[in-house]
Amino acid sequence: MATAEIVARPTVRQTQCFIGGEWIPAESGKTFNTYHPATGEVIAEVAEGDAVDVDKAVAAARKAFDDGPWRKMDARERGAIMYRLADLIEAELDELAALETLDNGKPISDSLAADLPLTIDCLRYYAGFADKIHGQTIPVRGNFFTYTKKEPVGVVGQIIPWNFPMLMVAWKWGPALAAGCTIVMKPAEQTPLTCLRMARLAQKAGVPDGVINIVPGFGPTAGAAVVKHPGIDKVAFTGEYKTAQTIMADASQTLKRLTFELGGKSPNVVFNDADLDAAAAGSHFGLYFNQGQCCCAGSRLFVQEDIHDEFVAKLVSMNQSRVVGDPFDKATEQGPQVDQAQFDKILKYIDIGKQEGAKCLTGGARHGDQGYFIEPTLFDGVTDEMQIATDEIFGPVMSILTFKDTEDLIHRANNTFYGLAAAVWSRDIGKAHLLADRVRAGTVWVNCYDVFDAAAPFGGFKMSGIGRELGEEGLKNYLETKTVTVALD
Secondary structure, three states, X not given: OXXXXXXXXOOOOOOOEEEOOEEEOOOOOOEEEEEOOOOOOEEEEEEOEOHHHHHXXXXXXXXXXXXXXXXXXXXXXXXXXXXXXXXXXXXXXXXXXXXXXXXXXXXHHHHHHHHHHHHHHHHHHHHHHHHHOOOXXXXXXXXXXXXXXXXXXXXXXXXXXXXXXXXXXXXXXXXHHHHOOEEEEEOOOOOOHHXXXXXXXXXXXXXXXXXXXXXXXXXXXXXXXXXXXXXOOEEEEEOOHHHHHHHHHHHOOOOOEEEEEOOOOOEEEEOOOOOHHHHHHHHHHHHHHHHHOOOOOOOEEEEEHHXXXXXXXXXXXXXXXXXEOOXXXXXXXXXXXXXXXHHHHHHHHHHHHHHXXXXXXXXXXXXXXXXXXXXXXXXXXXXXXXXXXHOOOOOOEEEEEEEOOHHHHHHHHOOOOOOOEEEEEOOOHHHHHHHHHHOOOOEEEEOOOOOOOOOOOEOOOHHHEEOOEOHHHHHHXXXXXXXXXXXXX
16 A cells, blocks of 8 residues: 655744734734644634724725825736736745645645646736726717726725635635735635735735735624725625625625625536546536535536436445545545534535435445544435525535436526536537526536636626626726716817
């Protein structure tokens, strides 16, 4: 047996609020613990910011926007600084990946192969966009010269989740910085460490003080203060739809611009003419990647009836061989869930699935005796009305449903208030395009799953969100359009 390759744990360096270019404790003096999910041990004590700290951060961001150099800077220089930030992250790739694994629990192999490269790519993509933001001239009646300008929306509040901490920073910072906005960010309380480290690297890259401000803390205090603050012009939030509903209500008082990237219950459809090996591998990855903690996870797996037995057998085999264990071991494929609350929620849904009559083919229980590990779980015989088929579980739990007719399948796939993602596996390109056209989802993958690129917009229909992240569409959320008309007489 080969010797396990265990990556060393990193040193935690930043644990305070980052406001106006300075590392400072929370005004209250309070701290909270962040934990390593594989063991439950305390990693570090982090400053617990609240409304007072958010107010300081907004003041710093407002000063940097109104008076500072960032918005007024030559666009190419803004882009150059963003490129330097990406380079600094790349230079510390191994350490940052280890820090992400320590705080989140995801396997180090995923941090190294997915999270860090995608983070770097996103920042470089938007760095390249910084000097390509422009308006247009418009022919109007009369002797007038009319043109539009694209201007940054202002001070933006950004609230990010715990499932991809670094990557979500990049998704939020990239377009905001390229547009010339300044930022007040609240990272998830479960995973604040890489966000704080990235703030240090941004400062080192040359981002002026006050442009990026980080206030760690909790949603009802720090998060709510960001949403309600009259000095913040826009809020971008990634998380649960119930939280987004609260944000929308609170933001109505100041009419903030809002973008939401929310959850899903994505249908993943396998037709009988698909490459079954590729579909099985893609479906396995599309659900169990990141411990099932993906908003776009293919948790509703629709399998055509006549291939059900053969296909399910492939999934069972994959689940049984999946390596669950120490996230710092490069051989590990699945780490722990992020915290006790998520762990308990997933196990509750597994129990519900069993009670509702679904057949648990693999998993269904805790893995090991410490940390928040859950076995890769596969339910068969699932029907549309079962809770495991309707609710976002956000864990390593796959539900298999069968279908015969394509039209009926489309109706069932759309029978959810979510609409984030979907996938179809088929050799029939016409059938694939039909599904891509008819399924109400912001992203549809054909013969693949979880393919992301900084250039491709991502977001949801219905209760899965408002607006888009990534691509040029993601940049538009951080821009205002100004019309200028000049009389030529």
